[in-house]
Amino acid sequence: MTDPVLELIGISKSFGPVQANKDISLRVMPGTIHGIIGENGAGKSTLMSILYGFYRADSGTIRVRGQEVQIADSQAAIAAGIGMVFQHFKLVENFTVLENIVLGAEDSAWLRPSLARARKELRSLSDDYGLSVDPDAVIEEIGVGMQQRVEILKALYRRADILILDEPTGVLTPAEADQLFRILGRLRAEGKTVILITHKLREIMEITDSVSVMRRGEMVASVTTRDTSPEQLAELMVGRKVLLQVGKSPARPGAAVLQVDDLRVTDAKGVQRVKGVSLTVHAGEILGIAGVAGNGQSELLEVLGGMRPATGRVRMDGQDIDLTGHHSDGRTRRARGIGHVPEDRQREGLIMEFFAWENVAFGYHDAPAYNHGPLMDQNALRNDTAAKMARFDVRPNNCWLTARNFSGGNQQKIVVAREIERNPRLLLVGQPTRGVDIGAIEFIHKQLIALRDAGAAILLVSVELDEIMALSDRIAVMFDGQIMGERQPDATTVQELGLLMAGMTGTVPGAAA
Amino acid sequence: MDKMPKWADVVLLPLISLLLAGAISALVLLATGVNPVAALGVMIDGALGSTRGWGYTLYYATNFIFTGLAVSVAFHARLFNIGGEGQALLGAVGVTLACLMIPWPHWTIALLAAVVASALFGAAWALIPAWLQAKRGSHIVITTIMFNFIAGALLNYLLVEVMKPAGIMEPASANFPPAVHLPNFADMLAPFGIPFSPEAPANVAFLLALLAAFLVWVLIWRTRLGYEIRAFGFSETGARYAGISGTRIILISMLISGALAGMMSVNNVMGEAERLVLNSAEGAGFIGIAVALMGRNHPVGVVLAAVLFGFLYQGGAQLSFQLQIPTEMVTIIQALVILFTGALDQMIRAPLERAFLSLRKARA
Numbered sequence: 001m002t003d004p005v006l007e008l009i010g011i012s013k014s015f016g017p018v019q020a021n022k023d024i025s026l027r028v029m030p031g032t033i034h035g036i037i038g039e040n041g042a043g044k045s046t047l048m049s050i051l052y053g054f055y056r057a058d059s060g061t062i063r064v065r066g067q068e069v070q071i072a073d074s075q076a077a078i079a080a081g082i083g084m085v086f087q088h089f090k091l092v093e094n095f096t097v098l099e100n101i102v103l104g105a106e107d108s109a110w111l112r113p114s115l116a117r118a119r120k121e122l123r124s125l126s127d128d129y130g131l132s133v134d135p136d137a138v139i140e141e142i143g144v145g146m147q148q149r150v151e152i153l154k155a156l157y158r159r160a161d162i163l164i165l166d167e168p169t170g171v172l173t174p175a176e177a178d179q180l181f182r183i184l185g186r187l188r189a190e191g192k193t194v195i196l197i198t199h200k201l202r203e204i205m206e207i208t209d210s211v212s213v214m215r216r217g218e219m220v221a222s223v224t225t226r227d228t229s230p231e232q233l234a235e236l237m238v239g240r241k242v243l244l245q246v247g248k249s250p251a252r253p254g255a256a257v258l259q260v261d262d263l264r265v266t267d268a269k270g271v272q273r274v275k276g277v278s279l280t281v282h283a284g285e286i287l288g289i290a291g292v293a294g295n296g297q298s299e300l301l302e303v304l305g306g307m308r309p310a311t312g313r314v315r316m317d318g319q320d321i322d323l324t325g326h327h328s329d330g331r332t333r334r335a336r337g338i339g340h341v342p343e344d345r346q347r348e349g350l351i352m353e354f355f356a357w358e359n360v361a362f363g364y365h366d367a368p369a370y371n372h373g374p375l376m377d378q379n380a381l382r383n384d385t386a387a388k389m390a391r392f393d394v395r396p397n398n399c400w401l402t403a404r405n406f407s408g409g410n411q412q413k414i415v416v417a418r419e420i421e422r423n424p425r426l427l428l429v430g431q432p433t434r435g436v437d438i439g440a441i442e443f444i445h446k447q448l449i450a451l452r453d454a455g456a457a458i459l460l461v462s463v464e465l466d467e468i469m470a471l472s473d474r475i476a477v478m479f480d481g482q483i484m485g486e487r488q489p490d491a492t493t494v495q496e497l498g499l500l501m502a503g504m505t506g507t508v509p510g511a512a513a
Numbered sequence: 514m515d516k517m518p519k520w521a522d523v524v525l526l527p528l529i530s531l532l533l534a535g536a537i538s539a540l541v542l543l544a545t546g547v548n549p550v551a552a553l554g555v556m557i558d559g560a561l562g563s564t565r566g567w568g569y570t571l572y573y574a575t576n577f578i579f580t581g582l583a584v585s586v587a588f589h590a591r592l593f594n595i596g597g598e599g600q601a602l603l604g605a606v607g608v609t610l611a612c613l614m615i616p617w618p619h620w621t622i623a624l625l626a627a628v629v630a631s632a633l634f635g636a637a638w639a640l641i642p643a644w645l646q647a648k649r650g651s652h653i654v655i656t657t658i659m660f661n662f663i664a665g666a667l668l669n670y671l672l673v674e675v676m677k678p679a680g681i682m683e684p685a686s687a688n689f690p691p692a693v694h695l696p697n698f699a700d701m702l703a704p705f706g707i708p709f710s711p712e713a714p715a716n717v718a719f720l721l722a723l724l725a726a727f728l729v730w731v732l733i734w735r736t737r738l739g740y741e742i743r744a745f746g747f748s749e750t751g752a753r754y755a756g757i758s759g760t761r762i763i764l765i766s767m768l769i770s771g772a773l774a775g776m777m778s779v780n781n782v783m784g785e786a787e788r789l790v791l792n793s794a795e796g797a798g799f800i801g802i803a804v805a806l807m808g809r810n811h812p813v814g815v816v817l818a819a820v821l822f823g824f825l826y827q828g829g830a831q832l833s834f835q836l837q838i839p840t841e842m843v844t845i846i847q848a849l850v851i852l853f854t855g856a857l858d859q860m861i862r863a864p865l866e867r868a869f870l871s872l873r874k875a876r877a
Contacts, residue, residue, distance in 0.1 A: 016870045307753050331756025340754070348754040351747045358740065363755040365740055374736045
């Protein structure tokens with residue numbers, strides 16, 4: 001048996017009273033793809049930050065190729081052969097690929113020889129690993145998938161042979177993700193070691209050789225991928241059995257609730273972000289909008305929620321809604337029966353400094369039940385909050401905690417409880433389970449389906465294709481501000497949706513039209 | 514999880530800041546050959562040792578409560594109103610007009626009129642920067658600072674060209690008629706048989722300031738408007754999501770802020786000077802910023818901080834008077850307190866938080 005290329009022994013790290021990593025040990029074999037899976041806040045990112053020199057561990061040792069190393073900063077990590085591809089790329093937008101790769105690794109004060117050397121090396125790296133990129137392309141003009149390759153090349157150029165990727169597929173289409181996995185496979189074949197951090201079980205099963213599961217700062221299991229199953233991994237992550245698929249009965253769509261015709265949105269820079277979208281959502285159905293982040297879905301939700309003006313026509317129960325923003329905002333939308341679970345709960349859906357009971361009124365704070373004249377009826381609010389928190393199992397059930405003191409999943413439950421309990425005619429839902437633990441995902445999905453079954457119309461926007469497939473009764477795919485097509489979830493495939501998400505309208509052979 | 518208990522944030526932190534400011538002040542005094550212990554004694558005795566001292570301390574404190582509340586209200590909407598000084602000057606014009614234009618039969622009605630007039634004038638002066646911020650995005654810090662200068666120049670013009678009575682050289686308004694003179698503490702306490710120095714300027718406006726502090730508390734923490742102001746202050750995108758109009762919040766909170774700053778002039782113009790003079794606010798608008806910072810933008814904190822600054826003002830005056838210390842030295846001491854309690858808050862906060870964390874860990 002070979003020796004591990006990377007070994008962590010007894011790593012602990014605390015942030016104040018919070019222990020992010022508890023006595024973590026990990027062995028990664030050379031030439032493998034090793035997955036690290038865990039819910040948000042399980043300590044994955046902290047562990048990797050220790051490995052890359054962003055944090056110092058309180059205790060424990062790190063061994064690379066059998067040698068104990070001290071990783072004080074990222075330079076030390078690079079010297080030890082560790083490269084990192086962050087979730088949010090760290091590229092200079094208006095530099096070329098080549099300039100970005102050389103940046104920080106120049107040989108001398110003169111740039112020209114460095115660039116020439118890099119160009120040669122880049123060609124051989126590209127050939128070796130199938131990472132074709134144009135060295136003279138400017139970063140802001142190439143796609144996200146290509147930018148990620150540049151990040152990988154940056155690490156390889158710095159002689160990394162242990163490559164850490166943090167949630168690499170979050171911004172990719174399924175097709176781009178497949179390409180990435182092919183590249184990772186090629187790296188493995190060439191003897192490099194890859195550590196893949198993700199919360200997506202599918203990716204773990206698809207590409208890794210072995211997988212380590214983290215839960216609440218602890219390493220709860222390290223297994224060979226071949227010997228495990230998604231169900232077992234999910235159970236290890238959450239600490240109890242979870243349903244990966246929510247059961248739902250077929251939709252019984254009623255009358256059209258929301259009708260959108262030729263909606264157009266132009267942002268502050270004058271760029272058109274939504275280019276003539278038309279859609280209809282009926283009572284008792286969930287229309288899912290799939291798409292890679294940044295293709296106009298956010299703007300669509302914001303317009304419907306009254307957060308920004310637009311042109312076109314939007315009708316609610318047949319009656320026109322003012323889109324200019326002069327006579328209609330979030331408040332008037334709510335009065336029309338539109339609930340809104342926004343994409344970003346921390347910046348929009350909640351005031352993080354407010355108590356839970358203040359947040360439960362947010363957006364509905366002028367409801368007569370919450371007020372005595374100009375004064376707010378705090379007792380009524382707190383009673384209402386306690387009831388909603390109990391029904392939605394928000395933990396801890398304490399309405400005197402500020403939103404910041406709840407975990408992501410419980411924050412989202414507060415938002416969802418607030419919007420659903422008003423019994424909206426139409427519920428706008430953006431990324432309902434982003435940064436939410438598996439247990440809460442299951443709960444929120446069930447609530448959304450229950451609301452649908454009660455006759456509400458739901459417009460769901462999500463970048464998680466699994467979520468769209470699991471919840472939607474119809475799926476529309478958005479690309480570049482337009483709807484590329486509409487599909488039935490049981491009559492389409494991830495591959496077909498993936499092509500639509502990438503802007504290709506041709507049907508895939510084998511997929512039902 | 515909070516990093517340290519609330520009492521440490523509210524009580525301990527300002528106290529440590531104050532002690533540090535005091536320690537450095539002591540060093541400065543030592544360097545100039547003054548015994549700091551004796552100096553502190555003079556300050557305490559001068560500001561708190563007699564009813565006259567108290568009367569001055571609370572008179573200054575009244576000014577600072579109004580201007581401190583003004584800064585706090587705007588700050589809850591995340592607006593930094595630096596224009597308290599100018600708004601107070603305009604409020605002074607309002608008070609003067611109210612007192613001179615109408616022959617009031619009794620001070621109580623005159624007080625009511627003066628409060629309304631000062632609030633309206635102060636609010637109007639805050640309205641222009643607020644409108645520019647809400648509609649044009651002009652930064653409120655810049656515009657309110659500019660408006661202080663304009664207010665000063667405007668007051669200058671009014672006093673020299675318009676309000677100055679004929680035949681008088683000094684740029685000041687006519688004296689207010691005796692009917693509008695506000696009762697001072699000596700007058701107010703006499704019916705209860707409590708003797709109070711009649712020369713001290715503290716007057717009925719102090720009670721008005723306490724009432725204002727209470728009403729600000731109700732506004733910010735009990736009303737729907739206060740809820741919206743705080744929501745907007747914490748997160749503009751959040752407010753947009755909830756359908757809270759940013760324009761409306763900016764305008765309303767600045768109007769209230771300007772009104773509070775303007776009302777300060779009821780104390781110093783109507784209650785003390787009993788006429789309008791140049792630069793009547795004497796920097797109290799700026800002290801309000803330090804008071805609001807130290808008071809954590811809470812009315813109770815603002816009142817306490819205002820009394821502290823009243824003490825520093827009165828004690829400082831006694832210091833320069835009795836120990837022959839140059840007034841600049843007194844200004845240095847006041848500046849050190851502002852520096853430590855306001856600006857350097859974070860410097861002390863970080864180590865204090867760490868101390869509490871290690872304490873908690875040791876206990877666990």
